[in-house]
Amino acid sequence: MASLDDLPLRDDLRGKKAYGAPMVPVRYALNVNENTHPVPDSVRSAILESLGHALENINRYPDREFTELRESLATYASESHQGEAITPDMVWAANGSNEVLQHVLQAFGGPGRSLLGFPPTYSMHPIIAESTGTTWIRGRRNEDFTLSTESVVTDIETHRPDLVFFCAPNNPTGTPVSVDTIAAAYDATSGIVLVDEAYVEFLPEGTLTASQLLPGRERLVVSRTMSKAFAFAGARVGYLLADPAVIDAMRLVRLPYHLSALTQAAAVAALAHRATMLTMVADIRTQRDRLLAELPKLGYPVAYSEANFVLFGGVADPHATFESLLEHDILVRDVGIPHHLRVTAGTTEETSFFLETLAKLSA
Numbered sequence: 001m002a003s004l005d006d007l008p009l010r011d012d013l014r015g016k017k018a019y020g021a022p023m024v025p026v027r028y029a030l031n032v033n034e035n036t037h038p039v040p041d042s043v044r045s046a047i048l049e050s051l052g053h054a055l056e057n058i059n060r061y062p063d064r065e066f067t068e069l070r071e072s073l074a075t076y077a078s079e080s081h082q083g084e085a086i087t088p089d090m091v092w093a094a095n096g097s098n099e100v101l102q103h104v105l106q107a108f109g110g111p112g113r114s115l116l117g118f119p120p121t122y123s124m125h126p127i128i129a130e131s132t133g134t135t136w137i138r139g140r141r142n143e144d145f146t147l148s149t150e151s152v153v154t155d156i157e158t159h160r161p162d163l164v165f166f167c168a169p170n171n172p173t174g175t176p177v178s179v180d181t182i183a184a185a186y187d188a189t190s191g192i193v194l195v196d197e198a199y200v201e202f203l204p205e206g207t208l209t210a211s212q213l214l215p216g217r218e219r220l221v222v223s224r225t226m227s228k229a230f231a232f233a234g235a236r237v238g239y240l241l242a243d244p245a246v247i248d249a250m251r252l253v254r255l256p257y258h259l260s261a262l263t264q265a266a267a268v269a270a271l272a273h274r275a276t277m278l279t280m281v282a283d284i285r286t287q288r289d290r291l292l293a294e295l296p297k298l299g300y301p302v303a304y305s306e307a308n309f310v311l312f313g314g315v316a317d318p319h320a321t322f323e324s325l326l327e328h329d330i331l332v333r334d335v336g337i338p339h340h341l342r343v344t345a346g347t348t349e350e351t352s353f354f355l356e357t358l359a360k361l362s363a
């Protein structure tokens with residue numbers, strides 16, 4: 001077998017590492033921030049019925065404009081914030097928000113252009129930047145992983161990036177980002193400001209989010225996903241909210257018919273049952289708060305989190321602890337921050353088993 005070095009690979013991809021969360025079949029998979037509760041039976045039946053209808057026309061290409069899905073997403077997004085209604089012409093969707101981010105960078109990034117992010121942050125942001133030839137610039141965070149508006153604005157003025165990416169709340173730290181920081185960043189740049197809100201449903205009730213900032217800000221993009229709170233990671237549906245002009249830009253770079261008829265049908269059915277799909281969110285928040293309270297008692301200081309996971313420090317040897325937990329059928333995430341590991345808030349039972357096992361290992 002040949003190696004990558006034997007191939008005429010693009011120079012800028014040489015030596016790069018692929019996204020690599022380990023995929024190991026375990027009983028307690030608390031490593032990639034999924035909603036660990038299965039989709040309720042009633043919703044599964046509704047999705048199956050919707051898929052059945054889609055199959056009647058599966059010989060034809062799907063609706064390239066995924067009209068019904070955009071309407072469903074617009075309704076859902078409008079319900080979940082207090083700002084002006086989100087209309088379907090402000091919605092774009094793709095196979096996971098990762099593909100949405102790729103579309104954004106295909107349209108607004110690329111060779112000779114740059115993207116400012118604030119590590120430690122979502123590991124796919126620099127990877128998608130690099131794969132589209134966009135230069136990744138590292139902005140600064142405070143010691144406790146928060147962002148200060150002043151340093152964000154200074155970083156923008158220093159580097160003059162074409163795009164600025166926030167992750168709110170931030171993966172892997174859970175740290176929230178205030179809308180004031182986002183608004184100040186928008187004013188400091190003439191480029192695109194993207195806020196990755198993959199975990200928006202886990203924010204405390206009533207928190208302002210970037211979607212409320214959209215009116216009058218045509219360079220602001222808010223990306224979201226059905227992979228986390230919505231318990232739909234396997235279906236691959238992500239979306240963004242932005243000015244209709246941004247949606248037109250997305251049409252320039254997407255492949256025609258990129259969202260399959262089956263994906264569209266499944267997502268529309270799931271969104272019609274959004275109340276049922278989201279019933280477990282309150283419980284997941286409770287489990288996150290339990291992790292925030294209990295981990296420090298075991299000697300592991302935590303980063304304050306408003307997402308469905310907790311980053312904890314004080315781990316002498318993250319790799320060793322990762323392996324010990326794996327021996328107990330628990331998978332967590334070593335995100336490469338020295339002395340830290342990240343754990344997803346699962347069901348009550350999963351969270352209890354994780355905490356009990358970690359307590360035993362630390363005794």
Ligand SMILES: *Cc1c(COP(=O)(O)O)cnc(C)c1O
Pocket residue numbers: 033095096097098099122167171196198224225226227228233236237238
């Ligand atoms: C999990 C995650 C996503 C989700 O990606 P999908 O492609 O929609 O599954 C996006 N952004 C962040 C920050 C995430 O943690």
